[in-house]
Amino acid sequence: MKITLIGFMGSGKTSVAQQLGHLLRLPVLEMDDLILKKTNAKNMHEAFAIGGELLIREKEIEIAKEYSTIDNTIISSGGGIVMNKIVLDYLKMTFGKVVFLNASFSTIACRLADDKLRPLFSNIQDVEALYRFRLPLYLKYSDQVIETDGKTVDRIAEEIVGGFKHGK
Numbered sequence: 001m002k003i004t005l006i007g008f009m010g011s012g013k014t015s016v017a018q019q020l021g022h023l024l025r026l027p028v029l030e031m032d033d034l035i036l037k038k039t040n041a042k043n044m045h046e047a048f049a050i051g052g053e054l055l056i057r058e059k060e061i062e063i064a065k066e067y068s069t070i071d072n073t074i075i076s077s078g079g080g081i082v083m084n085k086i087v088l089d090y091l092k093m094t095f096g097k098v099v100f101l102n103a104s105f106s107t108i109a110c111r112l113a114d115d116k117l118r119p120l121f122s123n124i125q126d127v128e129a130l131y132r133f134r135l136p137l138y139l140k141y142s143d144q145v146i147e148t149d150g151k152t153v154d155r156i157a158e159e160i161v162g163g164f165k166h167g168k
């Protein structure tokens, strides 16, 4: 089983991936960490400074291709992964399922209010426009959608596992 979590910045992908890895005893891959390794950057701001958003998107394609033949992994993706359909196509190969963690914009805005780590989280109006633009893409590319507002990480992970047991 290979599960890729998708969703906007701050939707909880990293925490839920850790919990899923724990529940299913599978290794967890954080795509942003691999991007940092591949670009020799210390953080995302540095990675953006090196090659802009284009470099991030290129690295996402590279990583997804590398993982296209690998099974039994939980993958926590970056929020912009839906900008290139080919990334999702690669991640769905070898029994891959894509799960969208759907958080409302108000939840995300609260969570990331003081965030300094995310280069694309700046002006709140621009971020909301990006959220609205990406929402249909997350829905289109996912095999399972989990509404996450007001739920704990444990509950979300259990819902994902339950969904797979019931063939969703």
Ligand code: S3P
Binding pocket: 007, 008, 009, 010, 013, 032, 044, 056, 077, 078, 079, 080, 081, 118, 119, 120
């Ligand atoms: C991005 C989200 C980030 C990271 C990069 C670009 C985006 O990941 O990949 O800063 O385009 O939404 P998180 O969703 O883990 O914050």
